[in-house]
Amino acid sequence: MDATPKKKTRLVKTIRVDVDKCNGCRACEVICSSFHASPRYSSSNPERSRIRVIREPLRDIYVPVYAGEYTAAECSGRDKYTIDGKAYDECAFCRASCPSRSLFKEPDSGLPLKCDMCESDPPLDEPMCVQWCLNDALVYEEHEVEVTEEDEPQTELELGVESLVDKHGLQKLMDTIARMKKKG
């Protein structure tokens, strides 16, 4: 058996957000909602956008945030950042579509929104929000990362078991499973 696992690469898509360059125009919201309308570009509505600019002009706060994963339950605690003397709202930087707030939900159905990097066929050169940001607050980057075979995506069950191992230790977990098996 070969000792070194086979090398593979995976494409990572990144949008570099430079909040200092954001001028708060919300063109990213407009074009995102328009691109994802069905039929494409048939309507616009920033409330459906998968990017929102957290925007408080008089406090000089401008943070474009992308919609990430949906979460059924909110975190057990919340965070609040102060950066350069500017206090940001609770959970300001969080990307989740979460029960604790109205962000990243379809306004009519309440279904969660998630940024898909404007995946389309044929593919775009860059997501639309990046194309429409003439001030370069949003810049698209791609890079490849090497993944070993062991890095193959874990199944959901594996992920769950791993978290239990992390929490209780492997031995305790195995003992528990053995005990449960006996009980049958």
Next chain:
Amino acid sequence: MRFAETGFNLEVDLSTGNIERVETDPRWTEQHLGGLGTSSRILWDRCPPEVEPYSEDNLLIFAAGLLVGTPAPGANRTVVTTISPQSLFTAYSMMGGFFAPELKHAGYDKVILRGRSPSLVYLWIHNDKVEIRDAAHLRGKGANEAADLIRAELHEPKAQVAAIGLAGENRVRFASIEHGRSSASRLGIGGVMGDKGLKAIAVRGTKDLNVARPAEFMELCNGALKYIGVREQKPVPGVMPILAGLGSPQEMKLIDEEWHTTNFMWGNSRTRRRDFWTKEIEEKWKGTQESVRKRLVSCYNCPMKCGATISVPGEATYMMKCFSKLTYTMAAYSDLDFGFRIAQRATEYGVDAFSAPQVMAFGLELLEHGILGPSDFEGMPADNEGRFFWLLDRIVRREGIGDALADGTYWAARKFGKAAEELAHNNIKKHEQLPLKLGMLNPVYFLMYCTGEKSNITQIEGQFPQAPFATMAEREDFVKDWVQVPDDRFKKYLLDWEFRGERANPTYPTVEMSCDIVDWQERMHHIDDALGMCAGLSSFPLKPPYHIHNYPAFISAATGIEVDEAGLTRIARRNRTLLRALNVRRGLTRDDERPPDDHWKKRFPDLEQKLLDAYYKFKGWNLRGIPTGKSLNELDLGFVAEDLRKRGFPIDDDTAPSPQPSGAAAEAKAAS
């Protein structure tokens, strides 16, 4: 299904508290587009000339232009229309920002306010839910301050708010409506809002806005955006830095103010300081501007950064744009630091940054000339800057001498007599103009100053250069990619335009050419104001992304209404003529169409009359500036002709005398 527009207006009667959502007639969109066009139509139908500005019958209309809320870059303007308490004619003042798109997404093209609330209130529009809420706790609050309080009490940080400050509450005749980085400032519309007892409108909208032909429309939008990117890399050579690019004059970004400070007038539009701009001043002002400017900011869906967040130590943060950076500084013969400081307070009070500084400088002239005495200014500090702060505080509260000054230079002067009237020297149609006093009459500017229904500078700037280029090489270079001209003859006008000699101002551009150029600029402004497009990307700067050749495609793809260049030109002419008719009906006469006597040093009375004659004729108006029955009918404005005829206006016979204009009666009343 309606495209680009929502097809609904919100009708609010502040006297009774009645609120209705009213479907609009799609034929009006075909005839007038939207924005200022359809608002003028509403004023025509519902605001007869007897209506006084400060009365229950006056309407105050907040309109989102036809393309607002679509992805067309820069389509974000709110057009506020009413009868002006200052000019007593139609006022239309516009603001950028975020209000109009939010209104569209809430499901309305316009909010039409009538009546007068018995107590101070604000309007809260949240999609289909609309309520009139008590604003007693907001009385006296600054405009930005009130907006913040409203957002907080509604728990709606994303609500967009347009509010008045103390000046509007106290019906100052040059009070503004403020909306963050933008304001609708001119002609006293904030006073009308105050008279109606309306402190603010807050709006939040989460509905879709549809376009008719999505792929086609998006291709056009992408093209416009790409053009803006390229154009920004290619400033027009041979013109002042602030005129070389797109957008409003980039005074928040640029430090170099040699042009304004040495060409525009200081004080009450009195003194030209040719040697003002020195290296030392430049260094000092650079330090001031860079220390208070936190960020350059945009309006909704626009890559330009015409505004800035300004944070002066010890004062609340506010936003500013354009020439208001200098108006207070120059009126007070002070420096930039003072300008930024007093503008903060003036923004919270909600006053027009063009009129207010001149009014204060005028007040001090009344004192200097002995027209008013020291007792009128009791309590005023001795230092220069302190006097301006003191006057501003008095004006917005209408305290003491502030009460008369709150009516603006024209009306205040009438109160103080002939000598005072001579000092109120910078008005057109009772409205304070930019502090400009120039040498040689420019025929194009003369016509725009005289005849613009907006009565101020933004009607004037345009896609045609303000001055000739010195060399033929520069001119040829300028015209070679000048695609925005409606016709190649405009290139020839520019190529032949010289600084001196036969083909120079005032006789060149010739009378006919001047009418042609003015007509083009007006057409673009009227299209923009109906679409809600920012003039900064269209009718204001040189070589903008939107022009007469691509606008028809934008409008057709967005709305599904087929329109070509000729059709669009006709709509613009219809809207322009309707506004003229509104003002004619309120008493506008040829006598009103006069720039300040001292606007140019060299005047040419015969030529000026020829210019007016030719322009009126060009427009299809008679020699009194009144649209003729024939031209009204040609523009499908037969109902306007009928009304004017009934009221005795000589629209069919140029020789008949004018009736006693009802505007004159209103003026007599307003003055009393």
